[in-house]
Amino acid sequence: MKTFKISALVLFLCTSSASLFAQTADEIISKYITTIGGAEKLKALKSVKMEMVTNAQGMEIPVEIFQEKGGKMAVKLNFQGKEITQMASDGETMWSTNFMTMKAEKMDAETTANAKLSSEDFPEPFLDYKSKGYSAEFMGKETKEGTECYKIKFTKKPIMVNGVKSDDVSYYFFETENNLPIAAETEIKQGPAKGQKSTSTMSDYQEVDGIFFPFSMNQGGQEMKVKKITLNPTLDSKIYAFPAQ
Amino acid sequence: MWVACIGILSATNALAQDKIVLKGKELFGDIQARHLGPALMSGRITDLEVHPTNNKIIYTGTAGGGVWKSNDGGASFNPIFDEHIQSIGCVTIDPSKPDQNIWVGTGETWTRNSVSMGDGIYKSTDGGQNWKNMGLPKSDRISSIVVDPKNSDIVWVGVLGALWGDSDERGIYKTTDGGNTWNKVLFVDNKTGCSDLIIDPKNSAIMYASFWEFRRTGWSFSSGGTKSALYKSVDGGKTWNKIHTGFPAGQLGRIAIAVAPSNSNILYSVLETEKPELNGLYRSDDAGANWKHLNNDFGLVVRPFYFSRITVDPKNPEIVVKGGLSGSISRDGGKTFKNLGNMHSDIHDIVFDINDSNRMYCGTDGGVYRSWDGANTMEMVSNIPVSQFYHVSIDDKEPFNVYGGLQDNGSWYGPSKSPGGIESRDWTRIGQGDGFRVIKHPTKNIIYSEMQGAENVWRYNTDTQELITIQPLAVKGDPKLRFNWNAPMEISKKQADRFYMGSQFVHKSEDMGRTWTKISPDLTTNDASKYNTEKSGGLSVDNSGAEKHCTIFTIAESPLNEKVIWAGTDDGNVQVTKDGGKTWTNVVANIAGLPKNTWCYHIEASTFGEGTAYAVFEGHAKNDYTPYTYKTTDFGKTWKSIITSDVDGFVRNIQEDFTNENLLFLGTEKGLYITIDGGANWSHFTNKMPSVAVHYMELSTKTNSLVMATHGRGVIILDDITPLRQISQDVLAKDVHFFDLKPAVIEEQSSFGTTATELEFVGNNPSSSAQIIYYLKKRHTLGKMDLEIQDEQGNKIVSLPAGKQKGINVVAWDYNMKNPKIASGKTVSFAGFTSPRVQEGNYKVVMTKGKDTYTHTFKVLNDPKSSISAADRGKQKETTRELFNKNEELAYAVYEIDETVKLLDQLIAKNKGFAKNGTKIKTDFENVKAKMVVTTGDAYVASAEPQLREKLGELYASIASNFTAPSPSQLENKESIMQRFDSEMKDFKTVKTKNEATYLKQAKEQNIPFVLKTFAEFISE
Secondary structure (H helix, E strand, O other), X not given: OHHHXXXXXXXXXXXHHHHOOOOOHHHHHHHHHXXXXXXXXXXXXOEEEEEEEEEEOOEEEEEEEEEEHHHEEEEEEEEOOEEEEXXXXXXXXXXXXXXXXXXXXXXXXXXXXXHHOXXXXXXXXXXXXXHXXXXXXEEXXXXXXXXXXXXXXXXXXXXXXXXXXXXXXXXXXXXXXXXXXXXXXXXXXXXXXXXXXXXXXXXXXXXXXXXXXXXXXXXXXXXXXXXXXXXXXXXXHHHHOOOOO | OHHHHHHHHHHHHHHOOOOOOOOOHHHHOOOOEEEEEOOOOOOOEEEEEEOOOOOOOEEEEEOOOOEEEEOOOOXXXXXXXXXXXXXXXXXXXXXXXXXXXXXXXXXOOOOOOOOOOOOOEEEEOOOOOOOEEOOOOOOOOEEEEEEOOOOOOOEEEEEOOOOOOOOOOOEEEEEOOOOOOOEEEEOOEOOEEEEEEEEEOOEEEEEEEEEEEEEEEOOEEEEOEXXXXXXXXXXXXXXXXXXXXXXXXXOEOOOEEEEOOOOOOOEEEEEOEOOHXXXXXEEEOOOOOOOEEEEOOHHHHOOOOOOOXXXXXXXXXXXXXXXXXXXXXXXXXXXXOEEOOOOOOOEEEEEEOOOOOOOEEEEEOOEEEEEOOOOOOOEEOOOOOOOEEOOOEEOOOOOOEEEEEEOOOEEEEEEOOOOOOEOHHHOEEEEOOEEEEEEEOOOOOEEEEEEHHHOOEEEEEOOOOOEEEOOOOOOOOOOOOOOOOOOOEEEOOOOOOOEEEEOOOEEEEOOOOOOOEEOOOOOOOOOHHHOOOOOOEEOOOOOOOOOXXXXXXXXXXXXXXXXXXXXXXXXOOEEEEOOOOOOOEEOHHHOOOOOOOOEEEEEEEOOOOOOOEEEEEEEHHHOEEEEEEEEEOOOOOOOEEOOOOOOOOOEEEEEEOOOOOOOEEEEEOOEEEEEOOOOOOOEEEOOOOOOOOEEEEEEOOOOOOEEEEEEOOOEEEEOOOHHHHHXXXXXXXXXXXXXXXXXXXXXXXXXXXXXXXXXXXXXXXXOOOEEEEEEEOOOOOEOOEEEEEEEOXXXXXXXXXXXXXXXXXXXXXXXXXXXXOOOOOOOOOHHHHOOOEOOOEEEEEEEEEOOEEEEEEEEEEEXXXXXXXXXXXXXXXXXXXXXXXXXXXXXXXXHHHHHHHHHHHHHHHHOHHHHHHHHHHHHHHHHHHHHHOOOOEOOOOOEOOOOHHHHHHHHHHHHHHOOOOOOHHHHHHHHHHHHHHHHHHHHHHHHHHHHHHHHHHHHHHHOOOOOOOOHHHHHHO
């Protein structure tokens, strides 16, 4: 079944790329939205649960990611038999677990405020991006991952970095052959590598109930591999909230 | 529709029958360059630029290492311009969009002999993340960029222009559309360029521009002429008038100009004139209408071509600083000066902090320095590895050492690998002055090094620290020996003690430099008009020896026949002898298409044939930036050009692979190029490899590492070029191809780190993991792809993240197996991060891509330098596995307890009648668990008393991390832990046996399902 659906995607890409030479950011983005399932299906999404495994040098840790509209999110690790919420937000309060004490601690105000600026990103930042106050610019073609890509400069709302306002710019690389993003670059804003680029790559696109997701993401050699995606699962909103102490 | 698509697919296949040519990023994939630095001596800084409102942000342009940005007030810098030419004239921030628009003018303007060139002006609109070339391709060197403070689209550019020849592309250019189009608004002549362009900070209609008549050749330098002048415009650059009232008449040289930001009527200028007593600082208090000569101290007049920057304190117009040998500061409006604090000599630029004038930054020949006390005390920035190597050599030690000399920073050697990374303290100095070539004796612990013009050639014994000077000296009847600034030295592959040097003659020593014989006549053109350097410099004499010409520059003895020696000269001769120097033939005339007198920069004698050699030439000193590279197979009788239009930037070096004659590496002024087909196609290698000038390369026969001396980014290494050696049309046509590599070695090494702080540069070590390297014909984007390691029997060891790009992918495996499942407790157990290591043997990598499977077998070896016996390794493996299993058994027991306790909680809640008994059972289980794992405390200083898990985990981790057998002490410890293990498990079983029937009955009655995972399910989840 899955094989068939991938073939269907290939077919779609094949036919559409023959008729269209995407040259503007809007064309590339709207084609991307159509390719992964269409705006209607995306807008109907209320929540997503992703069961994943991180793999760093063969050491695998199960991770569950929950996302909902309104900036609600939770990243849970299953670690030595314990469920640890590595990071979560109910849209207002962002928090994490201290690995020394295993207690929940709130993130610093700046990080929380910056995250809130992206609270409308679910399920897809590119969907209706203009109404979110974002902008996109086509920067030309560039070779990434050895293959020809469209480069899109994607600017979100400015964030604060140590008290100073800073542009939130990412560059997305859409493989020209299939119009799917296969790499993204962002400037590292803090820490010893500040000012340099951080690159992540996306691959293994597969379909779940009519929507395509990258089932593998890699950042600096550490892979996040998706095992299962559930659309609109029934979730207890407690998972997002900072626990009462 | 399907048919159409299949049609397209088969059309693509048909095309694929032609030769597959992959260039650059399509091919090289994950093969990445590794930077060794060092940063301890850093390198030449050309320009500094501070953000107008945020004093955390500083940019610096460098002579050969690109542009660097600090986001932390100059504590550290990071490179942001790696994809473009690395020689920088100036960096300018757009005052109205300082976080977005950054302009870079390429081409250094401190025009020393070794200066590189630029290729235009660049703009970033995202604070330096991405750059676009905005034109002025022949500008060669850009001194200044001024952005209209009110309109980002209006920009004026001061173009100094070509150094080595006439050029029309110089003067002042203006754009009104953000750099898409340019108009020349002031041009003097094709020898005179704009050396400074500034704007009145209070009135953007007022501008000042200095023009400089200058020229360099391979053998001379000239600064000054009647066209040098200082101009002013009061109408936004439309019209320009000279402002020389108070300046001496006659020729002028390089003119520095600055306006005081706090009072724009006050200008400072430094002049180079015909009369030394009139050189130095001039001041105007009426915006340039009149000038007064104030000072001609050494610090103000020294080497105007190299130092011509004046900076005025933004708050106090009387505090003025001038770049120079030491740098000078005046606090009385320029009447008197004192030196700046101690730092590396040769200060090219100085900037003040926008808020606190005591905070200052200086750019020197040895990096950026910062001061908090008005430049009295200077501290070096320790993470800018822009060292300018002229040459590199390696030895045959493991790990190998690299040796080389640097512009104004002596000669050094350091390791290619060091525990935790290669840091400053790993480097050892091995020469003074400017350093050039450094070579280790092939067998003895002796190093040869030199300083400029072979003024000293040193022989240093690293065992005894004996240091002697051994440069060839003139003997009776000799003319004056002419050694190049960067004089050639070479050792023989056949005779370990043989040592060659070149002046205009080839000198040979058979006793490590104690006795010298000339084995050639003057091999140069011996053109006396090109070696009178006493008067070089123009208005200011500058006879440093840097312009010494008609010299031998490269010597190469054939690795196959020691009688065959090549010599190339800076005035364009290629000479060869087949009889050890008795007779020489000049074969340069056999090279068709090479302009006369083009500098022969390197000759590579081939390992594939006595008569085979490569010669590279560069004509930049004649204003010719064409790449020239030729190959001969018949001792120079005929030559074939192996350059293509792929290559950008003139060539300085070529390195031949020693197993595949078609694999060649080319060092150009804009980086590294590689061919896999003998020069039919070249690819620019850009993975972590900046577009930096590569002056010299060496290929290790032991490790297949390509080691590059870059003139601006230190030593850079490609660790293993083996995959490139194996690429053929057959390989490129396959969907997936695994490369055969040398066996992977499980290295036994210290895990201790460096002493470096986060503000210091530390060079990366080579990977010590097994490398799995494969080629993919197409990027994997759709559908599943997995990669796993299996043993020879096909049992899975571990999954690894697969590389999915088109071209070469590198996946690293650190020899680890799956980590143990650890019992759940209050804290995280670090034993859970410790994986057992595999043993020496054969392993398989299995790639699954859609429905297809690809397999490759590779070998893993133990560290050959290890003294650990196979029996001891066996014991380590056995004990590690035993403890691993015990950890997992314990984890399962704790899992059982946790699940049972959860069940009991439910039962107690549901059935009050069971509460008392249930609580007792629960307490019994919890008491057992409390001895098995810590259930309180934290992972730091509030930690609980360690329990079984902690003790078992700790012993497991320490034995698993070792290579040798467990010690008797560890085994005794194990015995005691095992005793406790058995006892806790017994207690657990007792509680379980006693109560199981009770709670299972309750569960059944209450209809609460209770199913435990099996042990196998539990550990595999």
